[in-house]
Amino acid sequence: MLKFALVGNPNSGKTTLFNALTGSTAHVGNWPGVTVDKRIGTYKKSDDPVDIVDLPGIYSLSPYTPEEVIARNFILNERPDCVINIVDVTNLERNLYLTTQLMELDVPMVVALNMTDVLDKRGDRIDVKALEKRIGLPVVEISALKGNNVDTLMSRAIEAIKTPRAAVSVxxxxxxxxxxxxxxxxxxxxxxxxxxxxxxxxxxxxxxxxxxxxxxxxxxxxxxxxxxxxxxxxxxxxxxxxxxxxxxxxxxxxxxxxRARKQSYDELSKSDKADKVLTHKWAGIPIFLVIMFAIFHLTFSENFLYLGSIIPSFGEWCGVEGSAAKGVFFAGGLNSPGVILFNALDLLTSSIGGWIGAGLEGLGVNPVLISLLIDGAWGGIASVLSFLPQILVLFLFFSILEDTGYMARVAFMLDRIFRRFGVSGRAFMPMIMGFGCSVPAMINTRTMADEKERQATVRVIPFFSCGAKMPILLAIAGAIATMVDGLNADLITYGMYLLGIVVALVSLLVMRNTTQRGEASPFIMELPTYHIPGFKNLMLHLWDKAKHFIQKAFTIILVSCIAIWFLSNFGWSWNYVGEEGMDQSILASIGRLIQPIFTPLGFGSQLNENGWVFAVAAVLGLIAKEDVIAAFGALAACLGGTLLGGMEEGVEEVAVMVAATGIDVPALISFIAFNMLTVPCFAAVATARGEIGKEKFKWTLLFWIVVSYLVSSIVYTVGIAVWSIAIWAAVAVLTTVGIVAYNKAMDKKENEKRLLNERK
Amino acid sequence: MKLLSQLDIGEKGIVKVVNGEGVVRRRLFDMGITPGAEIYLRKKAPLGDPIEITLRGYELTLRKAEASHVEMV
Structure with a gap:
């Protein structure tokens, strides 16, 4: 089959053209050994189908960035039949700079002049015939977004490969x-x-x-x-x-x-006018904070627009009290769109589980098998799938911000702050995405130029507490609030989020001065013109994400759920113990075995004979953070605690656990901290491994374990003896400052050495 | 001698020499900052650094540290 490669500057509309050419056949594959996506699709409108390879966007064929090396090696080694060089005509000179380098290869090539519709709108004109003659290559005007002329482009390309092309150099x-x-x-x-x-x-x-x-x-x-x-x-x-x-x-x-008019710098384009406000000297950063808040509010809030606080009897007022709709749409106030979707899917999946369970029971299937299928397999998958809508909603907002060009401005505004911690402004976007889900956040780090900086960022992303960790936080904070008078659950929640951010920034600072040594990478970035994102592209983007997530749910998560079910329902002699006999299960004995590990953290051996549940819950969190609260739910029933009425779902289970195990408040907070900071869920671990590479991944795992263990034990000791905070704070500050100072000194020494050598 | 990092907002100039070395230097070239290119300083980030410039009809942002490698006429 013929193979054509798409090459062009970042943001020149390459991926849009790729989608226009290949339609829905696009799929994502991995480069061998390199962590950048290579996309292959098929163009089917010609006599023979053509494979289209979407290469990473590049400015040049220099040997400095991984993307450039990948694109260069692909063209040189895989020898595509034709190179389609996509050129953004609104930015002609810089785009043709790459073209002049591609011309030096003897591969057949056509130039696709993209965004000609934007040119038309401005009233500018380009003489394609003249350009074609001077450049010595077929040139086709297209609009990738509207799909104009893309078939002509392909037929010109197929025509071009019939005659060999001699390499030329300007x-x-x-x-x-x-x-x-x-x-x-x-x-x-x-x-x-x-x-x-x-x-x-x-x-x-x-x-x-x-x-x-x-x-x-x-x-x-x-x-x-x-x-x-x-x-x-x-x-x-x-x-x-x-x-x-x-x-x-x-x-x-x-x-x-x-050009229709001579360009003048004082004349502001629409984009410049938007920037006047969005990156304004004083208003820029506050506007950004408001946008971020709005996104999280739309995705996670159970009190949309604070209607519930403004109108206290909101549910009654809408007349939904007591109906099924209430659970989905209302919780005190109106739910945000993200939460509504979450609840709707949750309702659907649990109903499906109920129907299948009832159906199987009707058929007289063995109850153990039903328990495996419904509680073990389906329940586990459903609890994870429920988060898909919220992840997608969050992803949609971030895709919009990215596609419009706003994210590049955010990096521009915040670079100064991030540089202090050894990373460039580009690290910001993946970090903020981490609050939604670590998986897309880690993938997003690919836009970062420096490999060490990127690895450090991937490592701290889990500290930005994700959506799946939120239930742990909310449930335990709620329970603590009932135990201590005058302690606000929201205050604990925000405090824990803040703890995560602080730990992330300190870790970055330490890493960039030790194992991942280096200065923040250079920050030379194009600020793209603002534009309205295409609906079709956004949907393709989302579909890609959803597919990936669903695949994971039905593979890794399914297997792990079945394993947990076996371990918690069977004893060592393969005898079925069931939910009631859970403390005789394999899981319980493993829990008791590992329990002492958590003693310095406050939820280990100091708890009573039921204390193993916290150890088990913490370990289950490694599979999916949702499992922690799910495990509490399952374990609370068999611990025989009387369910206390009048509490929210989740909070109640934690309260039962507290009563059954005798755990104290500092240990509970330490438990949250541990779950927030430790090795993330399966999906995130697998992603991190792919992004960081096998060798470095071992250290990443160790890093997560050490940080979570250390921080949680600090939290616990401070909790039981407040005065110890002075010691910990002093130790932490002195160590960090010491490391940074030592590194500065080493840097200076090395520089002097190098200068001396150069003089010689 | 004036450096690109020393331009004021709304000021423009022509690139004379690009100093520095390695990746940064090559990156500056690849983005079109070559001798003779006209550069207009459009704005500075809210915290004063990085800066945003217009050259060859597009917008580019870079830090003052990187811009200080560029000598203007």
Missing amino acids: LKESALGSAISNAEIALKLKEVEAPLFHAVKLVEKDTIEVETHPAEARAAEAFIKENLINDQFNGDTEAAIADARYKYITQHFSSTLT
């Missing part, structure tokens, strides 16, 4: 032309494929190339030293080549674009 006319020609001849003799491309890279002193062809590199350098040392670049070929490319583009290509 640099041949420049001062470096002879140096490039010499290197090209030398490489041709060596029978290197794509000699012109490699020759340019050799002259440029590209690190990858110089290693592969050391002899030719030396020859090229000698030639340059002899002939070109006195030009304005002083033998700095990297600068000379970039300069020559842009000069050539402005002289030969830019003139094909005629």
Whole structure:
């Protein structure tokens, strides 16, 4: 089958074109060994179907960023039949800069001029015929968003592969032309494929190339030293080549674009006007905070627009008291859209479970088997699936913010703050997404340029307490509020969120000064023009996420749920003990075994004979954080505690646990802290492993365990003896400051050493 | 000698030389900051850094630290 590669700048509409060409056949696969998605789809409207490969967006074929290396290696090694170079015509010069580099490869190529509709709107015109002639490649005007002309593009591409294309370089006319020609001849003799491309890279002193062809590199350098040392670049070929490319583009290509009006900097576009407000010196950051609050409110709040607080008898007022609708739509106040969807799906899944259970019972199926299917398998999957709507709603909002171009502005506004902790403003977006779900948040770190910075960010993402951890927080905080007079449950909840953020920032600071040493990576980022996101693209985005999540629920989570069911329903001699005999189960004995580990954290051996449930719940959280409260629900019944009336779902179970185990308040808070900070759920662990890589992943696991253990024991000791906070705070501050200072000193030493060596 | 990081809001200039080394330097080139390019300083972030510039018809943001590698005419 034919294989065409899509290459272009980030934000040039590459993925939109990919979707327009491949329709719903898009699927996501992984690059071998590299953690960047490669997307392959099929174009079916031609006589023979064509595989379309969507490569990561790049500005150049330099060897500096992983995306660039991937794109470059793909074109050189996999040799696609044709390269479709997508060019954003509203940003012609910078986009053609990449085109001039692609031209140096001898692969057939067509140029897709995208966003021509935007150009039309501005009243600008581009002379496609003239551009085609000067560039020497087929040029097709398209609008990827509207799907205009994409079929013409494909037929031109299929036409183009019939005749081989000779590599050309715009640099041949420049001062470096002879140096490039010499290197090209030398490489041709060596029978290197794509000699012109490699020759340019050799002259440029590209690190990858110089290693592969050391002899030719030396020859090229000698030639340059002899002939070109006195030009304005002083033998700095990297600068000379970039300069020559842009000069050539402005002289030969830019003139094909005629603007309706001469551009003036004072004239503000719509985008500039929006930015006047959204990144305003004083209002910018407050506006951002309001937007963030609104998103979380729409996704998680059970008191939408605070209607419940404004109108205390809201439920009665709407006349839904006592109806099934109440549970879904109202909880004191009106629920937010996210919560309504959550409740609706929850109602649906539990009803399905009930129907299947009743049906099986009617058929006279063994009750143990029914328990396995309904409580074990379906119950587990359902509890996880229920979170899908909220994750999708949150994801939708973030996709909109990203697609409009606002997220780039947020990174711009907050970079200064994040830099203090050793990461660039780009780390912000994944972190805030972590409050929703760690999985998409970790995937989002791919936009970060520096690998060490990215790994550090992936590691702290779980500390931004996700949606699944919220039930743990709410239930236990609610229970604590009933135990201690004058303690507000909301205060505990917010306090725990804050604790997570503080731990994340301190961890970043420490990591960036020790194992993940480095300064915040350079922050040179395009600020895209604001635009309204396409509905179809948003939906495709969401569908991709939903599919992934559902697949996980029916694989990893299904298996783990069945395993828990077996362990909690069977004893060591494979005797069925059932829910009532749970304290004789394998799970209980394992719980008792590991219980002492949690003693320094307050929920270990100091509890009474029922205390193992906390140890078990903490471990179950490793599979899915929802399991913690779900386990409390199951275990509360068999501990024989009298259910106390008049409490919310979740809070009540915790209260029973407290009564049955004799756990105290500091230990409960430490339990929340442990669950928030420790190894995240299965799905997040698997994602982190994919993003960080096997080798580093071991240390990541250790990092999560150590941090959660340490912080929780601190929380506990402070809880039982408040004065100890002084010691802990002093130790923490001194250690952190010490590490940072030591690292600064080391840096200085290294720099001095390097300078000394250079002088020699 | 004036650096790009020293431009005031609303001021424009022409790039003379790009200093620095390695990734940052190459990145500046790739984004179109080459000798002769005209740059307009559009705004500064709320906390004063990074800066937003207009060049070659698009908007780019970079830190003052990176902008200080760029000498203007």
